[in-house]
Structure formats: C-alpha cells, structure tokens
Amino acid sequence: MFGLLKKRSHLIGVDLGNDCLKLAQLANGAEQAVLLAGQYVNRPADITAGTARWQRWAIDVMRQATANGHFKGKEVVAALPANEVFIDHIRWPKKFDGKIEDAIFAKIKQKLPFEPIQKNTLIKYIPTEQDNVIVLATERTAIDHHLAIYERAGLALKSIGVWPVALASCYAHFFGRRNTDLDAIVMLLDIQSDCTNMVISRHKNPLFACSVPLGAKQLKDEPLVGRLVMELTANRRQFLSIYKNAQIERLIFLSGLAVEPDVYRTIARQLEVQAQMGDCMAATQVDDPDQFGLDRRNGKASWALAFGLSLS
Numbered sequence: 398m399f400g401l402l403k404k405r406s407h408l409i410g411v412d413l414g415n416d417c418l419k420l421a422q423l424a425n426g427a428e429q430a431v432l433l434a435g436q437y438v439n440r441p442a443d444i445t446a447g448t449a450r451w452q453r454w455a456i457d458v459m460r461q462a463t464a465n466g467h468f469k470g471k472e473v474v475a476a477l478p479a480n481e482v483f484i485d486h487i488r489w490p491k492k493f494d495g496k497i498e499d500a501i502f503a504k505i506k507q508k509l510p511f512e513p514i515q516k517n518t519l520i521k522y523i524p525t526e527q528d529n530v531i532v533l534a535t536e537r538t539a540i541d542h543h544l545a546i547y548e549r550a551g552l553a554l555k556s557i558g559v560w561p562v563a564l565a566s567c568y569a570h571f572f573g574r575r576n577t578d579l580d581a582i583v584m585l586l587d588i589q590s591d592c593t594n595m596v597i598s599r600h601k602n603p604l605f606a607c608s609v610p611l612g613a614k615q616l617k618d619e620p621l622v623g624r625l626v627m628e629l630t631a632n633r634r635q636f637l638s639i640y641k642n643a644q645i646e647r648l649i650f651l652s653g654l655a656v657e658p659d660v661y662r663t664i665a666r667q668l669e670v671q672a673q674m675g676d677c678m679a680a681t682q683v684d685d686p687d688q689f690g691l692d693r694r695n696g697k698a699s700w701a702l703a704f705g706l707s708l709s
Contacts, residue, residue: 406422406470407424407707408422409421409463409707410475410558410702410703410706410708410709411473411474411552411706412702413455413477413546414589414590415440415447415480415590415591416591417437417440417590417698418436418437418438418440418455419698419700419702419703420462421704422434422707423707429680430570430680430682430704431681431683432678432682432683433467433468434467436462441454452545456550459546459547459552463551471551471552472553473555474554474558474706474709475554475557476557476559476563477539477540477560479589480608481535481536482533482608483508483511483533484606484607485531485534486531486532486635486639487501487505487532488528489524490504501522504532505534509534516537517537518535518536519535519537520533521533521559523559525603525604526640527640529604529639529640531561531604531606533561558705560594560705561596561606563701563702563705564594564596564598564702564705565585566705566708566709567651567677567702567704570704571680571681571704572673573600580599581599581646581647582597582599582604582644582646583597583598583648584647584668585597585675586629586650586651586664587651587652587702588616588650588655588699590614590655591612592608592609592610593609593612594606594607594702595607595629597636604636605632605636605639607632609628611624613652613655613656616660617657623667625664626663626667629668630667630668645670647673648664648668648670648672649672650673652701653675653676653698654697655698661674675701677700
C-alpha cells in the first residue's frame with residue numbers, strides 16, 4: 398500500500414469532463430484513504446466544451462492546480478469524457494487471424510459513431526465472464542487532442558484510464574471491503590453534471606458499462622428522472638441477457654451529493670434494487686478541506702472517477 402511521508406503517493410487522477418475538471422491525488426492513511434490534494438473547477442459559461450478555448454481553459458487549470466505545491470509530482474492518470482468513448486459488449490472472438498484487435502474491430506465497425514477506419518480507431522477491451530468482452534473505442538484524433546492538453550499543461554500522462562475500471566476500483570476500495578463483497582455483483586451509478594455512467598461489476602472487475610446522456614443538470618425535472626430510469630432498466634435487461642443466472646445484489650450511488658437525495662430514492666425505488674450511498678469524499682480523510690476549496694457537506698461534485706483513476 399501507498400502512504401504518506403516516507404511512502405509514495407498515488408498518481409494524480411484527472412477527470413476532465415465537458416462541464417468541469419477534477420484532479421485528485423490519494424494516499425493511504427492509518428485507517429482510511431487520505432486526500433493529499435484535490436481541485437474542482439467548473440467550466441466557464443462562455444466557453445464551449447471541446448473547443449480550442451476549452452482546451453486552453455483546461456490547460457490553465459491543470460497548470461495552476463499542480464503548481465501550488467499540494468500535489469506531489471506531475472504524473473497523472475486521465476480519462477476521456479464519456480461522450481467521446483464508444484462502448485459495446487461482444488462475445489470473445491473464437492476464430493481470428495492476426496491480432497485480437499482486428500477481430501474486435503470487425504465486430505464493432507458498423508456500430509461506430511465515427512468513420513470506421515481501423516488505423517484511426519483506438520480500441521481497449523476488458524475480458525469479463527462467460528466469454529464476454531467490454532469494448533471501448535475512440536478516434537485517435539480525440540486521443541491526440543487530450544495528449545496535447547496534458548503536454549502543454551506540463552504533466553506526464555502515464556496512461557489513459559478506462560472509466561469503467563476506475564469506477565469499479567473506487568467502489569472496491571471504499572465500499573467493497575467485506576469478504577461478502579468479493580463475489581457480489583453490484584450496480585454502480587456515477588451521476589456527472591451532463592451524464593450518468595453505469596457500471597455493473599463483480600467487486601473490482603467490470604462486467605457491463607454504459608453512459609446515459611442525462612446528468613445532474615437535467616435530473617431536476619421529474620420526467621427526466623423517469624427517462625433515466627427507463628434507460629437504466631433497458632441496460633440492466635441487456636446485462637441480464639448477456640450474463641445468464643447473474644443477480645444484481647445492490648445499487649451503489651458513487652456520486653455522493655451530486656443530486657438531491659429524493660432523486661436517488663426515486664431511482665432506487667423504481668429500479669427495485671437495495672441501494673446505498675457511496676460518497677467516496679465522505680469516506681476519505683481530508684486534513685484541511687479549506688486548503689483545496691472543498692465543501693464536504695454541500696459540494697455537488699462527484700469524485701468517484703477522479704479517485705478511481707488515482708487508485709488505478
């Protein structure tokens with residue numbers, strides 16, 4: 398394990414979303430994880446996500462955050478915004494010549510939301526259970542844009558994390574520590590400002606993942622909460638069709654105070670799954686929250702992805 402002082406800290410986890418930027422660096426304390434440094438900044442209203450101005454804003458925020466001396470080192474693990482990543486679930490190719498990536502690309506190319514040219518597509522895959530595979534794909538141009546952001550911010554990008562793995566790691570580290578959790582299948586929900594990311598995992602191993610383009614900004618309206626539940630129900634049905642005899646035991650809301658408690662209660666009631674709050678910020682030791690400008694009682698940001706990336 399990593400720790401403070403003479404022990405080495407984790408890398409900096411960077412959750413660069415369309416609407417906000419979160420950086421977090423964890424280490425282990427005597428009894429619980431310690432937040433060494435954290436930074437949360439909303440995107441200015443006059444800047445459009447994905448534009449050159451947005452990139453310059455992200456560069457400036459990262460440069461300033463990591464220059465204040467609270468973060469240790471310049472090495473980061475980052476994730477792309479969910480809307481830039483295509484996700485699919487396939488059976489493991491039984492027969493293929495050459496690289497496995499070639500066989501996977503052949504299975505998903507007709508579904509890709511961008512031009513299906515293999516040399517311009519970056520694929521990551523996660524073998525799961527029952528010969529199934531989670532596939533994540535994005536355009537190389539998107540990767541290049543993000544590489545440029547971190548390079549210009551003066552950071553060393555050690556890896557581009559896979560967000561389903563990061564969320565499952567966050568759950569396993571903070572909320573899946575009992576022996577009975579090791580084999581339990583759980584549904585994890587991370588409600589971001591503009592989307593809701595769902596992972597179904599067996600402890601730290603993702604089995605299924607999807608992203609629904611409805612987030613905290615939209616979930617103030619009851620009809621849109623109902624629409625989110627419909628989307629989640631459809632994806633749960635897809636999961637159950639892929640994994641025979643699987644049973645989801647619990648629903649964990651990893652997004653903490655990102656939305657009002659009534660929204661969580663409505664989602665849990667309509668999904669008819671036993672649910673619990675999984676606020677990773679509340680489960681973390683923060684020696685001086687004012688130092689980072691963090692309000693642990695009233696903060697509306699979900700830290701699950703940034704924490705999971707730091708732990709990865």
